[in-house]
Amino acid sequence: MTPSTDTSGGGPMDQAxxxxxxxxxxxxxxxxxxxxxxxxxxxxxxxxxxxxxxxxVVQRASVRGQIVDALRTALVAGELRPGEVYSAPALGERFGVSATPVREAMQQLALEGAVEVVPNRGFRVVERGARELAELAEIRALIEVPVMLRLARSVAVERWAELRPLADATVRAASSGCPATYAESDRAFHRALLLPSGNEQLVRITADLHRRSQWPLVGSPASRGRADLVADAAQHAALLDALIARDLDAVRGLVGGHFTSA
Structure with a gap:
């Protein structure tokens, strides 16, 4: 997709x-x-x-939400390249909508840190390096490893067995080779792992960190290869096995190592 120029400014979404x-x-x-x-x-x-x-209720918010999801998918799939500037009118033409919901969706991605506003031009995809990815992995490990160890001690093994279909879904998604499909399935599995904590803020914050870790890196391939996705998904099944066996050492190693390998 060729970057283009956006001469119009963004604005907040109209109130419903x-x-x-x-x-x-x-x-x-x-x-x-x-x-x-x-x-x-x-x-x-x-x-x-x-x-x-x-x-x-007007449907404009719904349109914006759909565009946000579409842009997130394009970002993970490598269709929106780090460092490049994209205009709202050009993206609107691609999605078959006006520039306004695209601009509002891009403003949401700017709040998430995925893009930055370029006055009178559009939105630039943020360039991220390996250091930022390592920092995200460290933060996720600091938060999630102790939480998963606590849950491994307290949650009934039957609860972990119920997550087997979600783990299997990540394997199928990885086998498809589509990074966007796998990213969604991967987030669903990790969210389900943390839900027994009963801490909604924890689930929300870790989901945001997880999403950020899935964005492409500058200078790297547009998306992860199928082999990498399959290897990543295989760790989900291994983690469930460790949780069911209450093997705390294995849980600690798998959770921490999973973030690093991703």
Missing amino acids: VGAARVPPQLRASDVARARPEAGSGVRGEHTHSEVPIPRP
Whole structure:
């Protein structure tokens, strides 16, 4: 995809239309006591006994969400290259939408650190090196290794056995060779591992770190090869085996090593 120039600025997403409120002077008891003829009238005419019907929520936020997902997929797949600038109009043409939801989606990715705004041009994909990836792996290990060791001691082995289908799904996704498909399956598995902690903030933060670790590195191949994905997925099954066996040493080594190898 060829970078292009964006001469328009971004802006915050419009607020969704709120539901209409029932006037305070109109209570349910008032409607119940109303005379039958009070609610009658010409078809299509609004009468005082009718409760206003809430307007449907506009779909613009939904469009933006779909574009965010599409851009994340393109980023992981290597279709959006580090260091290159992409304009909202050009990407909008690619996705068949106007530039506005694309610009809003790119603003979301900018908040996540995936891209940066280039005034009067568009958005540049952030260039990341091996050092940043190593730092992310270290942070994930500091957070997740002790959590997984605690869960390995306390969570019933049957709970870990229930995650086997998710582990198998990562193997199938890896076998497809599609990095974007594998990235999604990989995040789903790791999220399920941490859900028994009951800590929503932990799950959210680690998911963000995980997503960042999947972005391409500058100077590296556009995406990981099939062999790398298959090897990564194989560690999921091994981790479940260790959790079921309550082998804490194996759990510690697999969780920490998994981040480094990824």
